[in-house]
Amino acid sequence: MSALMIRDLHKSYGGLEILAGINLEARTGEFIALVGPSGCGKSTLLAMIAGLETVTSGEIWIGDRLVNSVQPKDRDIAMVFQSYALYPTMTVRQNITFGMESRGVPKAEQAEAVKRVAALLQIEQLLNRKPGQLSGGQRQRVAMGRALVRDPKLFLFDEPLSNLDAKLRVDMRTEIKKLHHRVGKTTVYVTHDQVEAMTLASRIAVMNQGSVQQFDTPKRIYDRPTNMFVAGFMGSPAMNFIPARLTGTTSIAVRAADGSDATLALAAPLPVGAPKDVVLGVRPEHIYRFTTDLKSRKPAVQSMQAPVELVEPTGAETLAVLRLGDLEITGRFEPDDAPIMGETITLGIDMSRACLFDPTTKALL
């Protein structure tokens, strides 16, 4: 059974269309991430699921109930906000019990619930403090506590980690994942951080300009992005897009730095009717230094020459900017095996992992 179902959802303000026909579905217990650049409509979509924004047209189902015109409080949801939205004049305990109090839950039951949630999130020692006396990470915990105490059908997270510093963000990300594992509630999680989406979600909806570009598992989204937007958005450094020309059914030519054409054999033949010009999409980690050993391990690897323009060591890996025709691509290398600035290396491109796109429709071929 699906815990959340969205059918052909539209939202517009005046003449401005924010969401253009969204279809999504979350199975019970699933963790769905909505990811996209700012202004793509992901937060609006979440607000509509929460009932904080009205529906222009389409349907939102939570469980087996059509909730289009149901008040937020009656949707059986809980939400964690980017700003945490803790009530500043109340203590942590009052923040957590506010919802139960509004619903007239008996005092004894409230105390029990606070105890359970405080233990779960390890915030027992903070219960009598005000939000102003808490650190960012602690506020984040309290905000989650306020959501968890409700035991709702659906959890909504609106960029909950983007106000934290980098280290804390990674820690909290792990905790959210653990928490979801333990609690097992259906969750919709909005983020602009593709790493968060990849690490947390069981399925990701990549959004752009008011529509879902792809809704699939993280692995499928990463390996087989349906179009150039998804391919470029997911992954950092981004996928390299290299203009290429078809030279047969199973080979393409790309422009090398010296202006000559390098022919690369495709791992699989292109479908019939593919355009003459294509875009080759290669992720930085699928670019290697070519060796015969590599070729024997990965038979789909194709080689070509490229000068090294810039080398950026990050510690765990070394990024190298390589010249190809008149564009620059990024390769990700083992620090011990990294190219040196100025040298020209023989690249090995793993064509079995590469994607080909139609340059006009931007769609995956």
Added chain:
Amino acid sequence: MAEIAPNPRHDPEAAAATRRYFWNRFLTYAVLTLFAVIYLAPLLVVVFNSLREQSEIARNGLISLPRSFRLDAWAEAWGTYCVSGTCEGMKRNFFNSLWMTIPATVISTLLGAMNGYVLSKWRFKGSEVLFNLMLLGVFMPGQISLMPWAFLLGKLGLTNSTYGLVLIHVVQGISFTTLFCRNFYVSIPDDLIKAARIDGAGFWRIFRKIILPLSPPILIVTVIWQFTGIWNEYLFGVVFTSGQQQPITAALVALTAGGTTARAYDVMSAAVLIGALPPLLIYLFGGKYFVRGLTQGAIK
């Protein structure tokens, strides 16, 4: 902790900077003091005259240092001075002012808070237009509405009564209180309201439990503003009430206009001070909260 040794060598640049700093300060304070003296001089004269004997005032003139000291004028101004036949002093008018100012302040502040809450957190189609129309009231001088009020009070049977003045001041004050509160509430994050709505709180519960507890800074501002404004207001008082019903500001005029005998400057001074005391006290005790409330946002 290491001690910082003073540099024994002379640094002419630093010395010049210190000198400049000193003279700048000196000049600033000199100018400020001068203006403070000019501004406070009338108050001082009135305070002195309320304590001097009438005969001494007649002898040495209005502006001079007191040679005598007594509180009789205060007692007379408060309870026994005769204005146009009645010898009850300002007491009655003082309480008229109080019973007019307190309810008018409380009601207009509460209405302003509710208006501000709706106009900032529950916007509806046309709410901005409505707010701008209300703002117009801030810039409308009181005398424009004299005639309509005369008509309305007559219809309601509230002429020459404190209730009538309360009504006028509540309505006239709503523009200001709404403006203050609305601008303060705008700085409260909308997420708080959304969170509360998901938590199951409705319009009133959010107002009582979330908005009002955040409001003291701006409520202090509106209360001070309304209290001093309404207390000091004169025009409506003098037009719509007379005699026993007048607030103290209007009665003070009657005091000066009434006598055929020589002017009792000592009693007048005391009466003026009695009339000025409540706003003065409010300023003394609430002034710092006023500034703080105007400058600080809802959430630190």
